[in-house]
Amino acid sequence: MNVEPVPQVQRPNSFIWGRTAPLALAIIVAIVAIDQLHKWWMLSVYDIANKGRVQIFPFFDITYVKNIGISYSLFNQESPIGQYLLTGFALFASTCLWLWLNRSGASRLMSIGLGLIIGGAVGNAIDRLRLGGVADFFSLHAYGYYWYVFNIADVAIVAGVLVLLYESFWGESH
Numbered sequence: 001m002n003v004e005p006v007p008q009v010q011r012p013n014s015f016i017w018g019r020t021a022p023l024a025l026a027i028i029v030a031i032v033a034i035d036q037l038h039k040w041w042m043l044s045v046y047d048i049a050n051k052g053r054v055q056i057f058p059f060f061d062i063t064y065v066k067n068i069g070i071s072y073s074l075f076n077q078e079s080p081i082g083q084y085l086l087t088g089f090a091l092f093a094s095t096c097l098w099l100w101l102n103r104s105g106a107s108r109l110m111s112i113g114l115g116l117i118i119g120g121a122v123g124n125a126i127d128r129l130r131l132g133g134v135a136d137f138f139s140l141h142a143y144g145y146y147w148y149v150f151n152i153a154d155v156a157i158v159a160g161v162l163v164l165l166y167e168s169f170w171g172e173s174h
Contacts, residue, residue, distance in 0.1 A: 087129055112160075
């Protein structure tokens with residue numbers, strides 16, 4: 001007796017939980033945890049705010065800068081309401097990225113990239129609520145030129161964007 005296999009019916013991804021959501025969520029949780037633990041250690045244990053600029057290499061220092069705006073200190077918001085608005089925007093953008101991840105049937109690579117971006121955005125949003133701005137520590141410089149001061153969440157966001165760019169040109173789905 002020859003039995004034909006039953007065709008698999010592919011269910012569409014839900015708005016909240018798609019095929020690669022567990023991977024993305026694991027990355028988000030890891031980035032937020034690492035970022036917040038590092039910020040806590042730098043501010044509470046190492047006490048970088050009272051040490052000032054500390055040279056690690058000729059091109060790399062650690063320091064403490066509280067960024068009350070967004071990238072490159074754009075849209076500076078000193079008031080608590082301004083920080084709440086920036087936090088709300090970060091959480092709204094993160095929610096949109098999460099929905100995109102789950103509705104698109106994202107590849108593993110896309111899931112990694114979006115997880116990095118969302119994790120970084122949430123880590124910085126927590127700072128805005130807790131500190132009234134984003135805590136930045138890493139300063140790269142050369143020949144008198146200083147790049148902006150950044151943190152682990154920022155690194156995750158940039159890495160996530162690079163992963164998405166790679167995936168869009170050469171990734172798993174192509």
